[in-house]
Amino acid sequence: xxxxxxxESVMQIIQESATTQHFRRVTRITLEVGxxxxxxxxxxxxxxxxxxxxTIAEGAALHIxxxxxxxRCNACGATMSMRERYGLCEQCGDPHLEIIAGDRMQVxxxxxx
Amino acid sequence: MCGxxxxxxxxxxxxxxxxxxxxxxxxxxxxxxxxxxPASFKVEQVxxxxxxxxxxxxxxxxxxxxxNRRLFATRDILALNLVSSPGSGKTTLLVRTLQLLxxxxxxxxxxxxxxxxxxxxRIRATxxxxxxxxxxxxxHLDASMIARALPQLELETGTLLFIENVGNLVCPAGxxxxxxxxxxxxxxxxxxxxxxxxxDMFRAARLMLLNKCDLLPYLNFEVELAxxxxxxxxxxxxxxxxxxxxxxxxxxxxxxxxxxxxxx
Numbered sequence: 001x002x003x004x005x006x007x008e009s010v011m012q013i014i015q016e017s018a019t020t021q022h023f024r025r026v027t028r029i030t031l032e033v034g035x036x037x038x039x040x041x042x043x044x045x046x047x048x049x050x051x052x053x054x055t056i057a058e059g060a061a062l063h064i065x066x067x068x069x070x071x072r073c074n075a076c077g078a079t080m081s082m083r084e085r086y087g088l089c090e091q092c093g094d095p096h097l098e099i100i101a102g103d104r105m106q107v108x109x110x111x112x113x
Numbered sequence: 114m115c116g117x118x119x120x121x122x123x124x125x126x127x128x129x130x131x132x133x134x135x136x137x138x139x140x141x142x143x144x145x146x147x148x149x150x151p152a153s154f155k156v157e158q159v160x161x162x163x164x165x166x167x168x169x170x171x172x173x174x175x176x177x178x179x180x181n182r183r184l185f186a187t188r189d190i191l192a193l194n195l196v197s198s199p200g201s202g203k204t205t206l207l208v209r210t211l212q213l214l215x216x217x218x219x220x221x222x223x224x225x226x227x228x229x230x231x232x233x234x235r236i237r238a239t240x241x242x243x244x245x246x247x248x249x250x251x252x253h254l255d256a257s258m259i260a261r262a263l264p265q266l267e268l269e270t271g272t273l274l275f276i277e278n279v280g281n282l283v284c285p286a287g288x289x290x291x292x293x294x295x296x297x298x299x300x301x302x303x304x305x306x307x308x309x310x311x312x313d314m315f316r317a318a319r320l321m322l323l324n325k326c327d328l329l330p331y332l333n334f335e336v337e338l339a340x341x342x343x344x345x346x347x348x349x350x351x352x353x354x355x356x357x358x359x360x361x362x363x364x365x366x367x368x369x370x371x372x373x374x375x376x377x
Contacts, residue, residue, distance in 0.1 A: 002252060002284040009170045021164050038287065038313055085312050086346045095348040107166045113159045 007047035023112035030109040034102035036069040069102030126247040177256035181291025197298035199280030206357040225254040253284035282311040294319035305339040327356040
């Protein structure tokens with residue numbers, strides 16, 4: 001979903017970091033993408049290639065680290081891995097699961113020159 | 114071009130005009146920056162370093178949404194984000210709702226569509242203020258678009274603000290606009306399994322309006338199955354069955370709006 005907007009946000013973070021951290025070129029970008037964030041890695045790569053074209057990040061390697069989904073049961077407090085945004089608690093069967101990891105996306109590191 | 118939903122670059126227009134500055138996920142043009150030529154690599158060693166960024170991609174939108182939410186709170190404005198597939202009858206439902214409410218609340222509408230002022234014109238025909246945001250090829254509204262649209266609406270205290278998002282059950286789920294609640298419209302001409310196919314949206318919504326219920330006698334749509342699918346994804350979702358055309362269920366919906374506005 002909305003990979004183009006996200007690719008533009010990545011590019012914006014890079015441009016802002018270039019100003020504050022004083023670099024002229026980015027050769028590698030490490031992103032952490034939650035498995036529940038509904039982000040398609042291939043679509044993100046495609047969009048990033050398009051938006052980074054002609055910028056300091058053109059040609060940079062995009063490394064995507066998937067982050068597993070993790071939920072906590074609001075009823076019994078058990079934590080469990082989640083493959084979807086909804087489900088039943090593995091311990092007590094309650095459907096009120098709160099996602100505690102794996103639904104965000106962040107720019108983790110940049111290798112720069 | 115977004116590989117999932119087909120969104121792409123395009124010009125955002127608010128009330129037909131290009132906004133002054135672009136932010137967040139609005140289309141952005143980046144200036145080309147001179148790169149070292151291959152020849153320069155041969156003569157000078159370029160030092161590489163690793164820098165830690167750890168910045169969340171949704172953080173900027175979330176911060177702008179929090180700002181919108183603060184502004185709504187200071188003026189006692191109830192803002193609702195209406196989301197659905199294209200063709201669910203959202204605009205017809207909204208027009209009907211506005212006709213029934215216009216003597217009871219100050220009302221305003223922000224319309225999001227890729228192209229045309231058609232929906233805003235339909236709203237304005239009811240006498241309610243409406244502002245159209247055209248997202249170009251973008252597939253959703255974001256918090257910065259709303260932030261830039263708000264000054265043009267000059268909302269008075271106690272306004273009930275409906276934000277009709279782009280018809281899309283995927284992307285609008287991920288973008289908080291600062292609303293009090295998302296209201297998802299599902300029509301009975303769609304499949305009962307829509308909540309399972311698009312769980313993010315049904316999970317994010319506080320209320321599901323099951324629309325076009327006047328057509329049920331002509332369809333093989335199982336209402337109970339649709340409701341149980343929605344509750345599988347979101348056990349706390351509230352559900353109202355209605356028809357904007359026949360008016361059935363509209364009282365319950367208006368009651369929900371009254372309750373939401375007094376408990377905002």
